[in-house]
Amino acid sequence: MKFTLSILALLAIAFLVGCSAKDTNNKSELNNKYGGIYIFNKKYYEEIQGRERERGELKDCYENKLKSECEQVVKKQITTNGYFLNRVWNNNKDKFMKKYNSSDENIALDRYISHIVNKKIYPIQTLSNGKKYYTDTADYSREYSKQPKVPEIYKERIRNLIGKENLDKIPGIGLGSFYSDEEGNITPITMYIQYSDKVKSYGLFGDEGRGFSLSRDRFEYYEVKNKFYMEDLEK
Numbered sequence: 059m060k061f062t063l064s065i066l067a068l069l070a071i072a073f074l075v076g077c078s079a080k081d082t083n084n085k086s087e088l089n090n091k092y093g094g095i096y097i098f099n100k101k102y103y104e105e106i107q108g109r110e111r112e113r114g115e116l117k118d119c120y121e122n123k124l125k126s127e128c129e130q131v132v133k134k135q136i137t138t139n140g141y142f143l144n145r146v147w148n149n150n151k152d153k154f155m156k157k158y159n160s161s162d163e164n165i166a167l168d169r170y171i172s173h174i175v176n177k178k179i180y181p182i183q184t185l186s187n188g189k190k191y192y193t194d195t196a197d198y199s200r201e202y203s204k205q206p207k208v209p210e211i212y213k214e215r216i217r218n219l220i221g222k223e224n225l226d227k228i229p230g231i232g233l234g235s236f237y238s239d240e241e242g243n244i245t246p247i248t249m250y251i252q253y254s255d256k257v258k259s260y261g262l263f264g265d266e267g268r269g270f271s272l273s274r275d276r277f278e279y280y281e282v283k284n285k286f287y288m289e290d291l292e293k
Contacts, residue, residue: 095282
């Protein structure tokens with residue numbers, strides 16, 4: 059019996075392979091209009107973009123390059139204006155010279171660079187307001203043992219910008235980057251709207267334990283391209 063069912067399933071698949079069907083409602087137009095990143099604080103958003111770029115540069119180096127190459131990357135970040143490590147070095151140069159027991163700035167700098175690379179140190183994820191920022195809710199959840207709760211006022215600001223008449227067209231409003239106080243109360247820096255289409259794929263899915271199916275549904279998400287600066291749009 060199982061053999062017969064398998065043969066029938068395979069015959070059915072022969073007519074369906076390569077076929078797929080999307081929901082009739084095309085959401086690409088809505089995504090182009092409303093989908094994107096909603097930025098509540100441009101200053102902090104740009105700080106995070108820069109800091110994460112520096113962290114990514116060092117992460118790639120520590121994982122994929124030689125120590126000597128990493129030392130050059132760290133030296134560039136320390137000696138180039140605008141980098142976090144550059145500010146740390148210049149604000150604490152005298153302390154580092156004392157720590158590394160040298161009155162020669164170049165020698166102290168070399169020892170500082172070697173220390174950073176040996177310990178695989180990254181720029182800290184702290185904003186200019188002194189608050190720790192997060193780009194991943196999982197990191198926050200591990201630290202506070204709870205999910206971040208978005209103050210309703212931020213969702214309402216997005217809804218007001220889009221318009222009440224379009225509320226039923228909006229998918230979930232996701233949390234992007236944010237910072238928190240000592241109690242774990244969060245302040246969003248970015249939130250986002252991302253549309254998706256349900257796609258039905260045809261084939262043979264499942265196994266003998268769960269049973270077989272000739273189709274399954276999945277979601278395809280549209281790329282988030284737009285940036286909406288709330289401070290400008292709400293003026």
